Amino acid sequence: MPLPNEPSNSIGHVGLSRDSELAAELGEFDYYPPSPADANDFDDIPAEELPGADDLGAPIETVYSVDGSRVEVTIGDERRNKRVGFIDIALVELNLAILDAQAKHAFVSPSKVANLGETHHVRMVLPSTNTLLDSESTHESWRQMTYRNFRSKGVFDTTLFTLYHDLLKRKGRLDSHGRLRLEYCPAPDCEHQQLFVNSSTPDQCPECGVTTYPTDALRVHERVTGSQSNEAALNVLMGIIEHLVLLGAAHDIWMSDPAGLERTAFIKDGPLAQFDTGAWIHEPIHNRIGEFKQYLRADGRSPLVYIGIHKTGDFAAYAESVRDYLDGPTVLPFSNDDIYEYVIAGDRTKDYAYKTYYGKNFLYKSGKGSGSGHVLAFLIPRQYEEGDLATKEGDIVQDVDAYDELARTISVLERILTIQYRDGLIPLVLAHEAASIPEALGRIVLGTLAEVMSEASEEET
Numbered sequence: 001m002p003l004p005n006e007p008s009n010s011i012g013h014v015g016l017s018r019d020s021e022l023a024a025e026l027g028e029f030d031y032y033p034p035s036p037a038d039a040n041d042f043d044d045i046p047a048e049e050l051p052g053a054d055d056l057g058a059p060i061e062t063v064y065s066v067d068g069s070r071v072e073v074t075i076g077d078e079r080r081n082k083r084v085g086f087i088d089i090a091l092v093e094l095n096l097a098i099l100d101a102q103a104k105h106a107f108v109s110p111s112k113v114a115n116l117g118e119t120h121h122v123r124m125v126l127p128s129t130n131t132l133l134d135s136e137s138t139h140e141s142w143r144q145m146t147y148r149n150f151r152s153k154g155v156f157d158t159t160l161f162t163l164y165h166d167l168l169k170r171k172g173r174l175d176s177h178g179r180l181r182l183e184y185c186p187a188p189d190c191e192h193q194q195l196f197v198n199s200s201t202p203d204q205c206p207e208c209g210v211t212t213y214p215t216d217a218l219r220v221h222e223r224v225t226g227s228q229s230n231e232a233a234l235n236v237l238m239g240i241i242e243h244l245v246l247l248g249a250a251h252d253i254w255m256s257d258p259a260g261l262e263r264t265a266f267i268k269d270g271p272l273a274q275f276d277t278g279a280w281i282h283e284p285i286h287n288r289i290g291e292f293k294q295y296l297r298a299d300g301r302s303p304l305v306y307i308g309i310h311k312t313g314d315f316a317a318y319a320e321s322v323r324d325y326l327d328g329p330t331v332l333p334f335s336n337d338d339i340y341e342y343v344i345a346g347d348r349t350k351d352y353a354y355k356t357y358y359g360k361n362f363l364y365k366s367g368k369g370s371g372s373g374h375v376l377a378f379l380i381p382r383q384y385e386e387g388d389l390a391t392k393e394g395d396i397v398q399d400v401d402a403y404d405e406l407a408r409t410i411s412v413l414e415r416i417l418t419i420q421y422r423d424g425l426i427p428l429v430l431a432h433e434a435a436s437i438p439e440a441l442g443r444i445v446l447g448t449l450a451e452v453m454s455e456a457s458e459e460e461t
């Protein structure tokens with residue numbers, strides 16, 4: 001996760017060059033920063049001409065923001081290479097009235113978090129290298145612990161499992177008896193495919209008898225190894241939980257006061273997209289958000305504001321490269337052609353990231369900010385040409401006029417930009433601060449904690 005107090009990423013800047021993996025990936029792309037002349041040719045839309053700009057609708061009172069971090073620590077004797085993974089997801093509930101009062105201050109200190117809003121955490125521990133939990137492999141221990149965490153952790157009154165089970169249903173993963181279809185048996189040495197198991201409780205593979213868990217459908221365990229670092233698996237799982245937590249905040253409002261959705265904004269650190277084995281959840285999440293949007297529209301209310309922010313990666317780098325050439329406040333929509341021409345090389349005949357994204361990319365250049373102004377690569381939920389707001393069918397709607405939440409979205413972004421951090425959004429700064437497990441401290445404190453726990457469990461057995 002990016003640190004908000006780092007310089008903005010751009011080619012040649014510290015933040016990006018330190019991340020050699022990212023730099024290597026960028027090197028693989030055809031990357032053409034436009035010349036100033038080209039940039040001036042962009043079809044950007046001045047803020048006052050955006051859909052919905054003539055009436056911004058119900059004022060946003062609350063912003064929910066989410067960010068996560070994860071760390072893998074060695075416990076005990078280094079030579080035994082025993083590791084445990086930790087995930088901390090922070091959901092910050094920010095009262096915008098209080099923020100407006102604070103806005104006169106240039107700096108938002110982390111110590112002021114308590115005054116600005118409330119922070120909720122979803123924290124979990126996962127077995128990693130050479131660590132077992134009532135089973136014979138790290139792989140199986142991971143699956144069991146994921147299920148236990150989903151059952152016991154949640155957002156307000158809703159468990160992660162309830163949110164997850166709803167996604168399974170929406171994705172058509174349950175049969176008419178509510179049985180869950182798993183594409184593969186989770187046991188690495190069993191070749192059984194397309195098995196149906198209990199979707200709410202642990203069950204068994206009919207072929208090999210291994211215990212299955214409803215959360216096996218996320219298939220993160222396929223990234224787990226018994227002897228190597230499991231940071232890749234932790235990253236995938238953390239991403240999935242970030243989506244669930246933000247969706248859970250919306251679900252909570254939906255359950256208690258659905259009209260309150262029009263006075264709330266939701267912001268995720270990172271794109272509205274899920275990658276790797278859990279990518280399938282992007283579609284039922286889109287469906288769920290689409291239903292919120294449909295309700296608001298049918299009830300004559302203001303459009304939902306649900307945002308993802310690219311803090312690193314190609315879109316953020318691209319935003320940096322055009323910063324000086326756009327006059328804010330203005331929005332640059334990204335068509336497929338724009339993305340493939342300027343940001344990431346790819347097959348132009350296909351919609352960008354069709355199988356992973358539920359957000360559509362835009363770029364916002366603020367009229368404010370130091371230097372030549374804040375610039376943000378952001379996303380809002382996609383719309384598709386066939387079907388309604390909640391249906392993913394056909395190509396992505398490119399016509400900007402269809403996205404009637406754009407003006408509202410921009411006005412929220414403008415309100416929560418901080419001058420302390422270039423391109424920094426206060427709710428994301430707070431969520432990041434709250435979720436950060438400082439690497440060194442985390443290793444010491446969590447490592448000690450894990451050691452104490454493992455000693456206790458060894459004494460028990």
Ligand SMILES: [Zn+2]
Nearest residue numbers: 185190205208
């Ligand atoms: Zn099996």
